[in-house]
Amino acid sequence: MNILWDFDGTICNTYPAYAKLFCQMINKNVSYDEVLQHLKISFSNAFEYFQLTSKEIEDFMKQDEQLDVSKLPPFANIENVLRLADQNVIMTHKDKATVEKVLHHYNLAQYFSEIVTPEDGYPRKPDPASYEYLHRKYDLTLAIGDRELDLIPAKKVGIYTCMFQGESEVADFYITDYAEFNNTWIKFKGKQKEPFRH
Incomplete structure (x- = not known):
């Protein structure tokens, strides 16, 4: 995944x-x-x-x-989800230096293969260009975000979507705490009619 x-x-x-x-x-x-x-x-x-x-x-x-x-602390239990994934990437409107500084401070940088930020020249979300680039490179399974803005481009490129601490019609499923992720993800995958690729 x-x-x-x-x-x-x-x-x-x-x-x-x-x-x-x-x-x-x-x-x-x-x-x-x-x-x-x-x-x-x-x-x-x-x-x-x-x-x-x-x-x-x-x-x-x-x-x-x-x-x-x-x-700027990480959310509780997020490291468990990061460990579950084969690869993690970030697409954010925040500047790269700040993101890297925060991730290093909390010992999370090791989990990320790539971070895409405004410095990389892609249009802002919900334009899907940055998601298309990351999907081509990493064959993404899922996008996790706290706003519709984060999930709309994922839907456009055919990635499953998870809304964190919110609700949206764009989301395939929701979680309020990362401790819920594994069970929720397993249930969601089980309901899919097509064979799951990852």
């Missing part, structure tokens, strides 16, 4: 730190929960909704890149 992962909100629980930083920086009377809700759709969604200026966006992105890795 070869898995494509999103990073923020899927491998690491980064959104609480982002939302806290956002609230501190914009100096507007907004609730943490409201900020979190919009950030989880996308950063650009939050920037537009809260009407940030280009200077505020630039400042936020600089501060985001400097967040202490201790505030």
